[in-house]
Amino acid sequence: MDLDDVDRHLLELLQSDARLTFSELGRRVSLSAPAVTERVRRLEHRGVITGYSARIDPEKLGRPIQAIVRVRVRSLDGPRFRETILPLPEITDADHVTGDECWQLRVHCRTTAELEQFVERAQRYGETTTSLVFSSPVRGRGLPL
Amino acid sequence: MDLDDVDRHLLELLQSDARLTFSELGRRVSLSAPAVTERVRRLEHRGVITGYSARIDPEKLGRPIQAIVRVRVRSLDGPRFRETILPLPEITDADHVTGDECWQLRVHCRTTAELEQFVERAQRYGETTTSLVFSSPVRGRGLPL
DNA sequence: TATGAAAATTACATGTC
DNA sequence: GACATGTAATTTTCATA
Numbered sequence: 586m587d588l589d590d591v592d593r594h595l596l597e598l599l600q601s602d603a604r605l606t607f608s609e610l611g612r613r614v615s616l617s618a619p620a621v622t623e624r625v626r627r628l629e630h631r632g633v634i635t636g637y638s639a640r641i642d643p644e645k646l647g648r649p650i651q652a653i654v655r656v657r658v659r660s661l662d663g664p665r666f667r668e669t670i671l672p673l674p675e676i677t678d679a680d681h682v683t684g685d686e687c688w689q690l691r692v693h694c695r696t697t698a699e700l701e702q703f704v705e706r707a708q709r710y711g712e713t714t715t716s717l718v719f720s721s722p723v724r725g726r727g728l729p730l
Numbered sequence: 731m732d733l734d735d736v737d738r739h740l741l742e743l744l745q746s747d748a749r750l751t752f753s754e755l756g757r758r759v760s761l762s763a764p765a766v767t768e769r770v771r772r773l774e775h776r777g778v779i780t781g782y783s784a785r786i787d788p789e790k791l792g793r794p795i796q797a798i799v800r801v802r803v804r805s806l807d808g809p810r811f812r813e814t815i816l817p818l819p820e821i822t823d824a825d826h827v828t829g830d831e832c833w834q835l836r837v838h839c840r841t842t843a844e845l846e847q848f849v850e851r852a853q854r855y856g857e858t859t860t861s862l863v864f865s866s867p868v869r870g871r872g873l874p875l
Numbered sequence: 876t877a878t879g880a881a882a883a884t885t886a887c888a889t890g891t892c
Numbered sequence: 893g894a895c896a897t898g899t900a901a902t903t904t905t906c907a908t909a
Contacts, residue, residue: 586790596791599784603748606882608906619908633790638783638870639744645778646733646741646873653827653834671867679868682798682861689798689861693873716827716834722816723824725783725870728791728838753881763881765898 586633591616593730595624596633600727603637640725648675648693650700651718655686657711666710675703686714733778736761738875740769741778745872748782785870793820793838795845796863800831802856811855820848831859 588596594614598605607625611618628634643651658666666688671679678691690707694700700715707713733741739759743750752770756763773779788796803811811833816824823836835852839845845860852858 586792588791596784596786600786601781601783603782603784606906607908618906622907631790632787635785635787636746637748638746638785638872639741639748640780640783641741641745641873642777642780643873645776646875648873653825667867674874676868677871677873678866680798680866681864683864684859684861686861714829716829716831719826719828721823721825722812723821726822727783728786728788728793728822729819730791751881762899764883764900767882768897 586631588633592624592628592633595621596628597727597730599625599634599637600730643693648695650694650697651721652692652694652700653716653718654690654692654704654707655714656688656690656707657686657713658688659711662710670707670710673703673706675699737769737773737778740766741773742872742875744770744779744782745875788838793840795839795842796866797837797839797845798861798863799835799837799849799852800859801833801835801852802831802858803833804856807855815852815855818848818851820844 591614595610598610598613605613606618607622608618610625611621614621616624625634643649656666656670670676670690673692675692675694676690677693680689681687682689692700692703694703704713704715736759740755743755743758750758752763752767755770756766759766761769770779788794801811801815815821815835818837820837820839821835822838825834826832827834837845837848839848849858849860
């Protein structure tokens with residue numbers, strides 16, 4: 586995926602502040618704004634950059650309970666699990682992984698009662714293991730460039 | 731954290747595209763650009779918005795191996811684990827959780843050999859369980875508003 | 876590099892307590 | 893009247909052909 590040093594620099598800058606203007610990016614990488622715009626467009630187009638998002642504190646949105654729920658989904662239940670569980674809005678991340686606890690979900694709930702209810706629903710598709718998150722010292726840290 | 735409907739609307743818009751201009755946000759929520767700017771600044775200042783970041787495809791950066799590594803860190807080793815493992819650049823997320831597998835790490839490696847090396851380093855602090863990520867049907871989905 | 880658009884800043888209006 | 897929150901007008905900066 587031949588990225589040159591300037592591309593990598595731009596990715597690094599956008600990873601830490603996605604709202605930097607093209608002009609500002611240009612200053613930081615010593616290029617004109619149009620040149621930067623073109624590079625960023627290309628990075629988007631090639632799928633290197635897949636989007637830009639605001640990070641929001643779940644607590645401030647009234648969802649202080651964060652948990653990681655692992656589910657040993659029985660193989661026949663896979664499709665139904667995907668259809669009914671993955672769209673639930675309290676899920677922010679869902680990974681399909683190796684091992685027999687084959688799904689791993691990050692959920693953000695308003696209360697422990699809501700978490701209990703979520704786990705009960707997930708349990709219809711297999712055994713679950715739930716860990717409450719105390720803290721996340723690293724969250725969405727940028728990849729090295 | 732009293733957020734009104736406009737705040738929620740702005741958060742939703744910025745969650746799905748953090749590069750929208752204030753003018754564009756203003757159009758979408760039927761408010762003037764300065765009014766929107768003021769609201770967004772307040773949301774940032776109150777810590778509701780904690781930042782803006784570009785999402786980048788790890789594969790396109792030459793890191794196709796993604797894994798979730800759980801570590802049963804022995805309590806005395808906690809501080810050293812934080813100091814030496816958490817800063818490793820292949821980690822994008824680290825959660826401290828309940829249960830005896832008390833740390834959960836998401837790592838992105840260039841090769842399985844690199845993952846092996848990572849796991850060996852982590853193992854100095856306790857037993858590990860590693861799951862390779864096949865796919866992540868939900869990644870960083872916005873919270874409901 | 877030139878243009879039209881957007882951002883920052885200032886001044887002023889409105890509504891609520 | 894004081895405060896929060898909005899609009900309007902102006903200048904500077906930015907996006908883009």
